[in-house]
Amino acid sequence: MSWNFETEHFFIRLPVSDEDGAALFKLLSKNSTVAHIPRLPMTVEAQALDELRRIAMRFETREAAFWLIERKSDGDVIARIGIQYINWMMLNAQMQWELSDRCGLEELQEVLPVIVNYLSQDLHLHRLEMRLRAGSDGQSKLLTALGFSCEGTLPSQQEFEGEDIDLDVYSLLTGELKA
């Protein structure tokens, strides 16, 4: 069972711990890429190496899987898309993405069906959920265009930089993806 895929323009692949540090750091060191989670951007490359090791361990136990989206033409990693908090009893999981400014709706419409089909057909997950910092308009527009539904806002889910953060909840059920 392979967890690596490809589309016409992209490789959708699990990261390689000792090779992808620089690419992941480049992606996750920009505030615009992580502000919707919310999370602080990375400041040193060692953080990316730590993250790669952590993600590898979480994948080994099937707690999470994060894919790098690499453009075939130039090898540029334009996004990372993953699932975590997989609940095998309830058949649901939380999705998270970090998108560079080179990854918009068109790119997502090419790569997301492959990931979502794998999750529903092979892993039999029924519900995918994404939580966004309330007010993340750009991200919410992308989710809505892809077929996600907004289900409400969970208050005070975490404290970030001294502020209580509400999270909007979006979900996608089997068969709802628009691509």
Next chain:
Amino acid sequence: MKFTPELEIPGGCIKPLQYDDIDGLFELYKHPEIPGQRPLEDKEQLNRMIDYSVQMAATQRGMMWAIETDGQIKGMVSGFDWQPSNLRIVMRVDGLPALTVEERAGALKAAIGFLSKKYHVRNFAYQWIEGQSDDIKVALSECGFTLAARLRDGWRTGNTEFSDVEQYHWVSSDDKPVPRKLGDDDELGQNLNANKRGES
């Protein structure tokens, strides 16, 4: 060691799970309120659950109380998915048909009051699952909870059947605790016995 206190509610109390109450708890688990949950068949499993309830409280992962009114175990109130760093927890009440809305709300308020005061938990969630009694929502409303989100197909009830989950929240308006350095006070951890002055 004792981490879960006995607390008064109108007409009775909520109290830590005890091996003496296994018959009452077994009765409760034979009548699950949650859609898709099967009645418990093996009473022995409750021994393990009582062990877990102590471990959960000791490690701040959750807390479980039996609801006792009129001398009878009528339900349980629990906190789970406890996130101490984020000061939040998910609450749940399981009750026999005899548990009234007032008793349900009273148990929930007592548990929330304790978690709020002792552990500074500020954000309490409750997940009502489609198919459960609307009376539960009345009790939630009485406790100040409001609907935050409706999670579509958030609860699996069969192989391919799902129910929606309504997630309610109550967020305390109390000030957040100010972090202190270890050793600045005489708070000896969260062990209720050890915290009594003059005892260790």
